[in-house]
Amino acid sequence: MKKAKTVYVCSECDYQSAKWMGRCPGCGSWNTFVEETYESESPAEKSSASRRQAMLARSAGEAEPQPLSSEALPDYLRRSTGIGEFDRVLGGGLVEGSVVLLSGEPGIGKSTLLLQICASLAADRKVLYVSGEESAAQISLRAKRLGIHGGGIYLLTETNVEKILSHAKKLGPDIIIVDSIQTMYHSESGTVPGSITQIRECAGVFINKAKSDGTSVILVGHVNKEGSIAGPKVLEHMVDTVLYFEGESRQNCRVIRAMKNRFGSTNELGVFEMTDAGLREVESPSELLLADRPEGVSGNCAVCVIEGTRPLVGELQALATPTVFPSPRRMSTGIDYNRVSLVLAVLEKRLGLRFSSSDVYINVIGGIKIDETASDAGMALAMISTIRDIPVPDDLICIGEIGLSGEVRAVSRIEQRIREGERLGFSKIAVPSRNLSKSKPQTKQETELIPIKTVFDLLKLLKSPKQ
Ligand SMILES: Nc1ncnc2c1ncn2[C@@H]1O[C@H](COP(=O)(O)OP(=O)(O)O)[C@@H](O)[C@H]1O
Ligand SMILES: [Mg+2]
Structure with missing residues (x-):
């Protein structure tokens, strides 16, 4: 009968050891060793031999050096x-x-x-x-x-x-x-x-x-x-x-x-x-993401990010509630937690909004993840809207990156974002004023382009009581 053997293998680099180790000597990663039981002899030899075999099999057929420009090189289909x-x-x-x-x-x-x-x-x-x-x-x-x-x-x-x-x-x-x-x-x-x-x-x-x-x-x-x-x-x-x-x-x-x-x-x-x-x-993912939008509720704002070659309009939700904890909670779903903290810090410092006594929750609707900084301004607007309890107009979309001094920075491919916003029926599009300085993007006649320069301009975007 074959004797069972136990080895510990690093899941990162394949380093093998007879004992469990917290840190892998091969690649330096922590907590990556997993136990494996073998029925047969020397796993290290066997696995390296089979890997070598695999490599040989792949390069079988006598490879010769050939010029990169060669017509004979196969093109992939x-x-x-x-x-x-x-x-x-x-x-x-x-x-x-x-x-x-x-x-x-x-x-x-x-x-x-x-x-x-x-x-x-x-x-x-x-x-x-x-x-x-x-x-x-x-x-x-x-x-x-x-x-x-x-x-x-x-x-x-x-x-x-x-x-x-x-x-x-x-x-x-x-x-x-x-x-x-x-x-x-x-x-x-x-x-x-x-x-x-x-x-x-x-x-x-x-x-x-x-x-x-x-x-x-x-x-x-x-x-x-x-x-x-x-x-x-x-x-x-x-x-x-x-x-x-x-x-x-x-x-x-x-x-x-x-x-x-x-x-x-x-x-x-x-x-x-x-x-x-x-x-x-x-x-058209934007239509799916915007399907069940609540209307006239504070804390919601539409944003436009570019994923690959395609613009995507989604909705960001923010909720600020008075905290009962000594250190308030911050939770984000679908968006980078560090980015949320950064935007909160900018709003506290530049606009004097008091988030330090509130728990803040940020959520991207539809289970998607947003990792583009062009959603910063929309996130800031959603946060201002929830803390002031004034809704953002439903037909407004907010685009821009926020810097530490509270400035709204230009974003790439603004025309594409504006066109997607227009296609989905948004008639007010807030864009960084730095994007408008060189040339004004083409828009539909009924579209109102609102330039935003700093986070102060975001305050003006909230729905006025008359609306
Ligand atoms: N009879 C059914 N009717 C509708 N949806 C179903 C049904 N059976 C499975 N699903 C959906 O398909 C999903 C399972 O998909 P599946 O392809 O098996 O997942 P995976 O292979 O990733 O584990 C379920 O989570 C469920 O949403
Ligand atoms: Mg399956």
């Missing part, structure tokens, strides 16, 4: 998945021979999205959907609910990667979808499925397959409780594209974001709405 929002985050479509890692919280809709992608890809390509989590009956039930007929989609419920590869060899699919990489196992790596070594080995096998014969692979990755991808950090380095699927599972809005993309920008967002019939693409 990009093909649409048929789902525009997914193509957008991938940088314009799925690249042949690329490996995409799609991760997200349980229940967010990863399997649903992938089944829909399968259906759309299967129109002209052969797709192999490998599921290690659900039975064929469960998947077929979901397909029925989504109205997918399944022609061209081959289903395989298997977790052994060697068997999956042999099936793939026979079938010759253009795309392989693996749901999820944490459930896969390689019989030669002696650990249990989901362990760091197993995830790395199995991912390596699929990556080799993709690089050797041009099959595109989409891997589903679980996230751990901190929200990062469960498994070794190297997994993110190994694949070509890392996508995060996020959103509030109670709300319908779902967003895909690229964290890494070897074939495109990482700024683009793909927006979907979860419906009974699956995920629906949202071409």
Whole structure:
């Protein structure tokens, strides 16, 4: 009988040790060691040998140096998945021979999205959907609910990667979808499925397959409780594209974001709405975000941020209530906490508003995250509105970055933001006066552009009692 061995592996850099350690000597990270039990001999030797093998397999076929300008260098082929929002985050479509890692919280809709992608890809390509989590009956039930007929989609419920590869060899699919990489196992790596070594080995096998014969692979990755991808950090380095699927599972809005993309920008967002019939693409996310706007309530303000190439109008809500704590609470959802503190500090110092005796809550509607400073002025206006209890006019949108001296700084691509605001029916657009100094952007006749220079100008934007 083989003797079981326990080693501790660093999830960041793969350093292995016989004892648990708080700090990894290899990469210096804290608290990254996880226990792994092996049934067989020397894991270090085995994993490094198999990695070497994988590297060799990838570079098999005698590479020769060749000039970069050479016509003979292959160009990569990009093909649409048929789902525009997914193509957008991938940088314009799925690249042949690329490996995409799609991760997200349980229940967010990863399997649903992938089944829909399968259906759309299967129109002209052969797709192999490998599921290690659900039975064929469960998947077929979901397909029925989504109205997918399944022609061209081959289903395989298997977790052994060697068997999956042999099936793939026979079938010759253009795309392989693996749901999820944490459930896969390689019989030669002696650990249990989901362990760091197993995830790395199995991912390596699929990556080799993709690089050797041009099959595109989409891997589903679980996230751990901190929200990062469960498994070794190297997994993110190994694949070509890392996508995060996020959103509030109670709300319908779902967003895909690229964290890494070897074939495109990482700024683009793909927006979907979860419906009974699956995920629906949202071409105009602003309309979804503004759908149930409360009217005439203090503390709300519309802002416009640019996500990738697309302007997005969303609503920021602020609520200030008298505190019962010695140090008041500050809470932010969907927006950087430090940015909230900075804007609060500027308003206290420059406008003399007393937030120090109030708890302040900031929330972005729709479960999206805003990380552009162009939302500062809107956030400041929402804060002023809540502390004064005077609403912001419903047809006003506020754009601008706030500096520490209370100045409103210029933002990029102002025309695009104004046009999006106009399209959604906002007739008052507050913009940094520094953006208007060189040239006045083109607007509709009925649009009122309100220049704002400092945070003092924000006070004038609140609804007057007559309105
Ligand atoms: N019968 C159903 N009717 C409507 N929505 C459903 C139904 N079953 C599942 N869903 C939705 O699909 C989500 C699960 O999606 P799924 O693709 O399995 O998530 P993941 O693969 O990310 O764990 C659920 O959170 C729920 O919102
Ligand atoms: Mg799933």
